[in-house]
Amino acid sequence: MLARCSGEPALQPTMTALLQVLLTKVLPEAHNQERRCAEYFEQLQLALEELKASDLAPLEQDLWQLVQGLAADIEARETREVDTKVEDRVLVGMMTVLRVLL
């Protein structure tokens, strides 16, 4: 649905509303859902990669705050990956979103 809105000026408010929900409302919730956040982060990454820079423009301020918040959370997060079999999905997800946004 985000892809359908992409690049359509008339649908910019819809795109902004959807992105706001996905990035600023759902993302903080994902921090508490370690076991089920992988799919969310994967889909978010795919969606963000498909979008044009102009789609994200109205959210510039929010995204800047989000980037700063993600960087701080990544830095402050306790190490959970005690061996190669354990993966901290939240950490991986946050790093992926940060990379896409940057």
Added chain:
Amino acid sequence: MEGLNTRKQGDRAGKGQDQANSALGDFEDLTAWKRRFIELGGVGHLLDTLVGLQIEAIDSRLTLRCIESLLAALLDFMRVDQALYGEILQKKEPVVLTCMRYLHLIGLYGLQVERARGEAVEGIQAKRTAKRLAKQKMRQLQMASLGNQGRRRGAAENDKDSDGDEDESAEQLNQLVQEFGEVCSIVAQLFSFMDRFVFEQDKGALRILEQYPNLQEMVTVLVL
């Protein structure tokens, strides 16, 4: 609608094809029956039913299956007559908002089922993996402390012990995965229905998404 359910009189004890034909009454084939159903406003009725159902909460898989069957029936008729796209577009707002409401309710139902079970599917999967790894480790330690013959005997005994637990856990997980798959399939159908018959035809209809009263909760329960 008269005549739709009329069955041919006479011998119905024939082969499968004869039975199928007799179930179609006066119609030559199923497509002809569907066309007549559409002409008589059947699809409009199905669509009104979909958007008009007063479902406040989904509390059983039966309700889910009703929604699934309704969608499947609509999709089936849409294949027969492309002109029906217009009928859906005329009702795009209630169609989209209803599909979103169903998606929201399905998400809430999933959480309700999970609360009743006391554990998420991901939790059961993780526990199962941890249990298996712990057993493997234990087995390796035991093997290391036994001689060659003892190793063979010990391995056989361990396999016997663990099989029962594994089977039960695997069965429970398989059942959950199957149930989860059913729910995911309905979610996918609802998204596909909105996308194919509304958004693909009229991009502007995407604005309706913003009108959904509790978009944030709906997205959260669906994606997490």
